[in-house]
Amino acid sequence: MGKGQPSYTDEEFVAAIRRGDDRALAQLYRLHFPMISHYVLQNSGTDDEAKDVYQEGVMVFYEKVRDGSLELSCQIKTYLYAVCRRLWLKRLTEKTRFGGRLDDHEPYLETGAEADLELAEERDRRFATMAEALERIGEPCRSLLEGFYLLDKSMQQLTAEFGYTNADNAKNQKYKCLVRLKKLFFNQYQEFET
């Protein structure tokens, strides 16, 4: 690590990630992985579980940064630790294998990670609903919407791919698909809410 790469301070990390700098993200990821991995392994987790938990934790952090809603009152390290600790605790309870105190090796501070996690969970639920709605919408709507929104393809590209006569046709098709998706999505989402 660090060979020929600039090393960032916490503020620089946040600024770089906000700009969408993938190298900063990669470095951040590498920097704190051993800590979380050690923590999870210490508390009866496996290597793969450690990776999962850490990725989720980084996602929460990343999305907060991209939102611009991050108010970092502590080091990134501490924040990540708090988030991952919380996530791992949840997993352990789900596995019902957890019967005792967690073995902390970093000081555990109140970092606002709890509240962030609630939001993240809410967002996860929404994404899960969206994924399901996309599953159920059927072709060609699914490919079209995925192409446009998820894979960032341009309308021209999609027109060519799906064999529409012109971009307007494709656009109209897209709007129709959106209407259908909306029905599926909101039905399920509201169902879930109530």
Added chain:
Amino acid sequence: MKTEADYYALFDAYRSGELAAPQRTDLERRLAMDPDLARRLSDYETLTGTLTAYGQRLALRRKLNAIQADMDAEQAVRLSPAERMAPAFSSGEAPRPALRISRTEEKLRQFWGSHRATMMVAASVAVMAVFATLLGMEWWKARQQPSLYGYATLRREVDRIKRTQRVMNKAINQIGTPATPAVNQGKFSGTGFALTADGYLVTSYHVIQGADSLLIESRDRQRFRAEPVFTDVAHDLAILHIKDKSFKGFGRLPYSFKRGQSELGERVYTLGYPREDLVFNDGSLSARSGFEGDTGFYQISIPVNPGNSGGPLLDDRGNLIGIISGRQMDVQSAAFATKSSYLMRLVDSLSAARTGQAYNLPRANQLAGTSRPQQIRKLRDYVFVVKVYE
């Protein structure tokens, strides 16, 4: 009437800023007027917003997976022996000692990593259990000995004497005369006396307790090897037999053994080896029960010392009435001696059980009526040092 899809097209244009200014103001006016339309717009925005965010999330997951895969690959390279071959000096860092980790070892490491704490607790519990058992057994063994609290058995530890002897040797060396070579003194010593003329001796059980070998030394420094024949822990008695071929027998014993009990106030005396020389002590029979009311013992008012154990206790008429066993620490000159009646009972039962060997106990008493110095002169050849080697 516009369809929903048409509205979406309109919203899309509005959001991307493609809408011309008049249409835009028109739409904004309508949005302000029509809450239904406003709701429709917000729905649209939630939907597209979620879709975009979902897309970003997927992209991020791909990115993170890629980073993780990179790291895993690096790890694998570092662990593979290829890395060891390829010199890593170019980076200026010393190469890390690469380890080839087999599948089983990896599993073992993982197991160690996750169960380390538990195993350490288990190990310390095991260690503690072992030590507790050892100490407990030691304590239990100590309880088995007749030495109770406040009761001290009187076998002598020879080490202390050795030390004083060494000091003396040094003094002698300073004078200039060559020192006599030190003989192995054994670890403990006590006193014993002849039971029969043909080589049976009596001493206290605690004297020979834990002995590897026993050596009997008479007043004229003659030594014989002896073996315990029988021991009675409860009455602190041991019967030894001399095994040496050079042993010819003690000759006629001058004293006899009393089968009954002696009376209170009887004047009694003992001979023993609390030091290197024979020591005489006398006193009276103070009680017909021993430590904590043990009826197998007498209490006697003879000052006894470590080394006196196993010595004979005789009355004025030269009857052997007891065997010195121990003393009470917190009481002034309260010594205890096993009653000779128990010794007799033991000898009788042994004679009955063993048909081959008979114990020819002395019948006649040559000491009765003589003065005490005369008694002692006759007696002293039948009292021995019992040396114990562990």
